[in-house]
Amino acid sequence: MPPLTIALAGNPNTGKSTIFNALTGSRQRVGNWPGKTIERKAGMFKHDGFELEIVDLPGTYSLSAYSLEEEIARDFIIKATPAGVVNVLDATNLERNLYLTTQILETGVPTMLVLNMYDQATARQYRIDTAALSTALHGILIVQTSASRGEGLETLKQTIVTFAQQQANRRKPHGRYPNQPHQPSCHV
Ligand SMILES: Nc1nc2c(ncn2[C@@H]2O[C@H](COP(=O)(O)OP(=O)(O)OP(=O)(O)O)[C@@H](O)[C@H]2O)c(=O)[nH]1
Ligand SMILES: [Mg+2]
Numbered sequence: 001m002p003p004l005t006i007a008l009a010g011n012p013n014t015g016k017s018t019i020f021n022a023l024t025g026s027r028q029r030v031g032n033w034p035g036k037t038i039e040r041k042a043g044m045f046k047h048d049g050f051e052l053e054i055v056d057l058p059g060t061y062s063l064s065a066y067s068l069e070e071e072i073a074r075d076f077i078i079k080a081t082p083a084g085v086v087n088v089l090d091a092t093n094l095e096r097n098l099y100l101t102t103q104i105l106e107t108g109v110p111t112m113l114v115l116n117m118y119d120q121a122t123a124r125q126y127r128i129d130t131a132a133l134s135t136a137l138h139g140i141l142i143v144q145t146s147a148s149r150g151e152g153l154e155t156l157k158q159t160i161v162t163f164a165q166q167q168a169n170r171r172k173p174h175g176r177y178p179n180q181p182h183q184p185s186c187h188v
Helices: 017-023 068-079 091-106 118-123 132-136 153-171
Strands: 005-010 028-032 039-047 050-056 084-090 111-116 140-142
Touching: 005 017, 005 068, 005 091, 005 153, 017 028, 017 039, 017 050, 017 084, 017 111, 017 153, 039 153, 050 153, 084 091, 084 153, 091 111, 091 118, 111 118, 111 153, 132 140, 140 153
Parallel strands: 005 050, 005 084, 084 111, 111 140
Antiparallel strands: 028 039, 039 050
């Protein structure tokens, strides 16, 4: 089976590429989006025997398709239907960043959140109730990172594997009920 694809999405300058580099290392392919002059980066992420393709989407404030970046991000999420979206947010500016999150969630594509720039949020003495945010978003997986300092990246890698495994199980026929005993079929 080919590896699942996960898209990294978020506002500009939230640390997506820093996270992309940390996840994929040197296993990257750089090109352009078809018909566009904007760079497309994809790479392989391997952790705990699990392999995924990660695509670094251009930074966008929304999926409205008013700009080339928004069109690329929107088309990738809606038309290429990745197995999941890892939405990277700037933890110092959650209110603005969560606008894109709501639009991504509306697409119905499984999503997890990364609250990056956590060092900056801590320096400003912001207190973020991650558990409450997760509950408000129906139990969405959330990880806190300071990617440029390498903080939280191990937890992020582990959580991405958990997230991707959830999506892989959803895609398997009968994957939701692996322990259900075989039911004899009913002949009428
Ligand atoms: N303080 C701090 N800086 C960070 C963190 N993560 C990334 N940065 C810095 O933030 C800047 C932007 O990071 P990028 O990874 O290029 O962000 P991006 O989301 O890919 O940006 P675009 O592709 O332009 O949308 C860089 O200078 C990073 O070093 C973090 O957790 N804390
Ligand atoms: Mg980038």
